[in-house]
Amino acid sequence: MxxxxxxxxxxxxxxxxxTIADALQLLRENHIRHIPIVDGEKHVVGIVSDRDVRDAAPSIFDQHTNHQAFYHEIQSIISHPVITVHPLDFVEEIARVFYDEALACLPVLRENKLIGIITEKDMLYTLIQLTGTNVQSSQIEVKVPHKPGILPEVAAVFGERQTxxxxxxxxxxxxxxxYKILVFRIQTMNPLPVIQDLRNAGYELMWPNNIAEPKI
Incomplete structure (x- = not known):
């Protein structure tokens, strides 16, 4: 993806x-946590988070606070330079950037101009889609030798059941x-027949475990 x-x-x-007041209002109105700061050419010159704004904004409970701080320019608290990504980057690789850099969002640039943004929440939703947990399904985990051709070999068992x-x-x-673990999500609410087929074919199941079903 x-x-x-x-x-x-x-x-x-x-x-x-x-101003910081502008940023605070924008964060609240749009229910967002980060604001890219851009110049007139849509070049990203920095980014500001809700935490940055909260730390810079004066407390409404302190009578001695100088509320003029609300009107300081946002460029005084932005983070820069900004790590960005390209729209044709792979999501799986971007996940590593989020992890390694401990980031919560990444602006998306094409020809050095802002065209979009992705957040931690977007990444989590994409993970849900990639793992298939957003559809009703059953999960089967199979321990297999790490060798060429093993995936289609195991998948053929599902194909025989037209699963x-x-x-x-x-x-x-x-x-x-x-060894590797293959995790299949299959669209059936009764996975027992294909589970038994996998066991009959000699595969070791990690989930459900490899204990044979009791005979009644």
Missing amino acids: LVEEMMKTEVATLPPSA NISSVLMYPYHDDPN
């Missing part, structure tokens, strides 16, 4: 000359490089 498929294109922005696979993930099996 590409960034342009998940980014928000309607972005609330402010110029560097806007629709909504998503497939793969993750390491502990620290053993010889």
